[in-house]
Amino acid sequence: MSQQTRQQQPSQEPIDLQVDTSRPEPGTPEPGSELAASDRARRMITRLLRVAYPHETFPDGPYQRTAAAVQEAAGSNQADDRALARGLEGLDRAAGGDFLALDDGAAEALLRDRADEYFFRRIRSTAVVALYDDAEVWNLLGYEGASFDKGGYLHRGFDDLDWLPAARVDEYDGGRRVELVEDREAAR
Amino acid sequence: MSAVDESRARTHGSPIEHTEPVVVIIGSGAGGGTLAYELTAQGVPCVVLEAGPYLTGEDYVNDEWEAFNQMAWLDMRTTSGGWRVARDFPNLPAWIVKAVGGSTTHWSGATPRFMAHEFRARTTYGEVEGASLLDWPITLEELAPYYDRAERAMGSTHRHGRPALPANNNYTVFANGAERIGYRHYATGPYATNATPYDGRPASIQDGFNFQGDKNGSKWSTLVREIPRALATGRLDLRPNCQAVRISCAESGSVDAVEYLDARGDLHKQAARAVCVAGNSIESPRLLLMSASAQHPDGLANSSGQVGRNYMRHLTASAYAKFERPVRMHRGETMAGIIADEARHDTSRGFAGGFYMETLALGPAFLASFLEPGAWGREFTSWLDAYAHLAGMWIVGEDMPRPGNRITLNHDVLDQHGLPVPNVHFDDHPNDIAMRGYACSVADQLYGAVDALAVHHTPPYPSTHNLGTCRMSADPQDGVVDRWGRAHDVPNLYVSDGSQMTTGGAANPTLTIVALAIRQAEHLCEQMARGEL
Numbered sequence: 001m002s003q004q005t006r007q008q009q010p011s012q013e014p015i016d017l018q019v020d021t022s023r024p025e026p027g028t029p030e031p032g033s034e035l036a037a038s039d040r041a042r043r044m045i046t047r048l049l050r051v052a053y054p055h056e057t058f059p060d061g062p063y064q065r066t067a068a069a070v071q072e073a074a075g076s077n078q079a080d081d082r083a084l085a086r087g088l089e090g091l092d093r094a095a096g097g098d099f100l101a102l103d104d105g106a107a108e109a110l111l112r113d114r115a116d117e118y119f120f121r122r123i124r125s126t127a128v129v130a131l132y133d134d135a136e137v138w139n140l141l142g143y144e145g146a147s148f149d150k151g152g153y154l155h156r157g158f159d160d161l162d163w164l165p166a167a168r169v170d171e172y173d174g175g176r177r178v179e180l181v182e183d184r185e186a187a188r
Numbered sequence: 189m190s191a192v193d194e195s196r197a198r199t200h201g202s203p204i205e206h207t208e209p210v211v212v213i214i215g216s217g218a219g220g221g222t223l224a225y226e227l228t229a230q231g232v233p234c235v236v237l238e239a240g241p242y243l244t245g246e247d248y249v250n251d252e253w254e255a256f257n258q259m260a261w262l263d264m265r266t267t268s269g270g271w272r273v274a275r276d277f278p279n280l281p282a283w284i285v286k287a288v289g290g291s292t293t294h295w296s297g298a299t300p301r302f303m304a305h306e307f308r309a310r311t312t313y314g315e316v317e318g319a320s321l322l323d324w325p326i327t328l329e330e331l332a333p334y335y336d337r338a339e340r341a342m343g344s345t346h347r348h349g350r351p352a353l354p355a356n357n358n359y360t361v362f363a364n365g366a367e368r369i370g371y372r373h374y375a376t377g378p379y380a381t382n383a384t385p386y387d388g389r390p391a392s393i394q395d396g397f398n399f400q401g402d403k404n405g406s407k408w409s410t411l412v413r414e415i416p417r418a419l420a421t422g423r424l425d426l427r428p429n430c431q432a433v434r435i436s437c438a439e440s441g442s443v444d445a446v447e448y449l450d451a452r453g454d455l456h457k458q459a460a461r462a463v464c465v466a467g468n469s470i471e472s473p474r475l476l477l478m479s480a481s482a483q484h485p486d487g488l489a490n491s492s493g494q495v496g497r498n499y500m501r502h503l504t505a506s507a508y509a510k511f512e513r514p515v516r517m518h519r520g521e522t523m524a525g526i527i528a529d530e531a532r533h534d535t536s537r538g539f540a541g542g543f544y545m546e547t548l549a550l551g552p553a554f555l556a557s558f559l560e561p562g563a564w565g566r567e568f569t570s571w572l573d574a575y576a577h578l579a580g581m582w583i584v585g586e587d588m589p590r591p592g593n594r595i596t597l598n599h600d601v602l603d604q605h606g607l608p609v610p611n612v613h614f615d616d617h618p619n620d621i622a623m624r625g626y627a628c629s630v631a632d633q634l635y636g637a638v639d640a641l642a643v644h645h646t647p648p649y650p651s652t653h654n655l656g657t658c659r660m661s662a663d664p665q666d667g668v669v670d671r672w673g674r675a676h677d678v679p680n681l682y683v684s685d686g687s688q689m690t691t692g693g694a695a696n697p698t699l700t701i702v703a704l705a706i707r708q709a710e711h712l713c714e715q716m717a718r719g720e721l
């Protein structure tokens with residue numbers, strides 16, 4: 001364990017739970033990049049998220065909100081901020097100047113090449129929480145969310161599945177369950 | 189009494205002097221909460237130290253991440269070993285609640301008993317290479333009367349006249365699949381949530397938020413049953429937001445006090461006649477290890493070197509199946525569905541021990557995080573697009589205890605109090621891998637029999653069942669506590685939670701933890717009556 005970790009750790013935010021603790025190489029300190037917090041970065045991340053988490057039914061809103069969460073998470077830490085800026089610059093470079101100009105297939109191919117890079121893993125760890133913890137998204141996916149105030153689902157379809165026969169709910173009364181193979185042999 | 193005193197009595201009980209040596213219970217979950225009630229009901233004054241806040245149904249929220257953030261134990265922990273959790277959730281080895289009521293506030297409610305042979309794992313399974321199997325020093329016969337009491341206390345459905353819960357949509361898919369592949373031992377329980385009003389609590393409204401704390405109070409937890417009843421005896425001093433950090437020893441070799449930090453971080457010391465540790469299987473051994481002294485240089489009650497070892501988390505996996513038509517698994521009780529046909533020990537399947545299959549439903553927020561951590565792209569999103577058409581099950585089976593799977597103190601990483609965080613090391617045993625592979629293939633068959641379009645196998649996520657780190661043993665060299673949960677090394681130190689379990693069995697552990705706590709309370713009362721404590 002490195003010296004760096006020998007410090008008091010605050011308790012975690014849930015958004016950080018999937019964060020890989022193998023931080024990027026410290027490198028030489030540079031002034032914080034302007035790019036990571038810029039509007040262009042917002043547009044690039046939004047585009048990246050749509051390619052990485054494609055849902056035909058989703059409008060731009062959830063992706064934009066998630067992009068903001070990604071920027072905010074990176075902004076809380078200089079190393080992450082720099083990793084994000086470098087990652088985005090790398091995407092532009094690989095795209096011949098403009099990542100935003102690529103079609104879905106080409107953009108996805110660039111992301112596949114970078115699947116294990118820190119900046120993209122960090123984006124995913126934030127995005128997978130932010131994108132799906134969104135009331136608009138729940139609605140689009142058919143999840144009905146909070147139910148207690150509506151009396152639960154007791155009278156709102158908890159048992160409305162009609163494409164299979166009703167199933168027995170009591171325990172089987174046709175004989176004792178085999179617990180040990182010796183039991184089965186004895187029963188023969 | 190003033191209004192302030194009255195409300196204090198309701199949530200904190202009756203004050204006990206710090207200098208008065210009483211039974212001090214650490215943790216208010218399944219083990220600690222039960223013990224507090226059983227002892228105070230018998231007239232024994234107790235102090236309960238609980239690291240988390242006092243929250244009730246009104247505070248709970250129907251929102252997965254918000255509820256998790258509100259109640260889960262999020263203090264820093266570290267991980268190591270070959271298990272995937274160390275990669276996917278390096279600082280979240282377990283899902284444990286830090287609040288009054290402990291993890292029983294977030295648990296779902298499945299309450300199967302252990303089978304007789306599971307108490308004799310070493311004898312039944314024989315020598316399994318790389319496993320530290322042991323027989324329990326107690327038998328099913330001895331525990332059976334306490335299982336009865338626990339089932340009545342918890343209101344388990346299908347037991348002692350309690351009616352079954354109705355089938356929800358997820359169960360209808362699960363049970364039809366089970367029937368079609370020849371399983372017979374399926375039902376909506378035993379499950380400790382009221383199908384009809386019982387014990388002063390209402391019937392389930394099927395709100396689908398078991399894992400977030402049940403706002404309706406239909407689900408058993410120590411928060412809704414044991415803690416309020418213990419407070420009402422006038423013999424409990426419940427101290428929420430108070431974390432035990434050290435148990436101290438007298439010259440005699442007995443423990444005599446517990447040091448703890450309050451919400452402000454101030455250190456206090458409570459004198460103790462006996463100490464019962466019930467902080468769940470990561471914090472309990474951590475506390476014993478942090479209580480090392482000249483008398484106990486390797487940690488309190490650790491002359492065997494077994495404190496923290498043999499950590500078990502149950503073989504876990506989940507399977508989600510996609511269907512042509514809607515299921516809406518999120519509606520209704522999360523886990524009111526169990527199949528017991530595969531729980532048998534039958535080595536013809538290629539492994540020792542067995543497993544249960546249980547219905548499981550997550551909302552999109554949790555499903556996205558747990559389905560396939562790190563995954564992205566169209567294959568991943570297709571599962572979320574199919575959300576309303578998914579059915580899900582959880583697989584819970586016996587995993588092999590291993591000496592190297594253990595909780596240790598990580599002195600390189602300190603928590604917010606400056607204390608070493610626990611490191612959780614875990615490597616799957618080949619038996620676990622063989623069982624998981626088999627279980628996933630029968631899940632495929634089950635859902636295939638009801639025309640699933642595809643089935644996804646989800647890797648184990650942060651452990652909800654944490655067991656074995658202060659295990660019971662007949663021989664003091666093999667474990668930490670005896671048949672009563674009393675430390676082999678210290679006459680008035682007890683372990684009262686899932687960490688005393690010698691092996692894990694296939695069954696979800698809470699019913700067994702509660703039964704053991706009821707039994708331990710009886711033993712403590714006898715010891716005190718005889719003047720031996």
Ligand SMILES: Cc1cc2nc3c(=O)[nH]c(=O)nc-3n(C[C@H](O)[C@H](O)[C@H](O)COP(=O)(O)OP(=O)(O)OC[C@H]3O[C@@H](n4cnc5c(N)ncnc54)[C@H](O)[C@@H]3O)c2cc1C
Nearest residue numbers: 215217219239290291295296297298432467471685696698
């Ligand atoms: C989502 C979920 C679903 C589950 N479903 C089921 C199920 O269906 N069936 C089943 O049998 N089990 C289930 N479980 C597991 C069950 O909740 C646990 O097995 C059980 O609660 C463990 O009891 P315990 O007494 O060991 O610990 P807990 O109930 O976790 O209680 C431990 C308490 O100790 C406190 N504590 C820890 N350290 C300290 C300290 N140093 N000082 C003071 N306080 C401390 C903690 O804050 C906590 O409140 C589930 C768990 C979860 C999270």
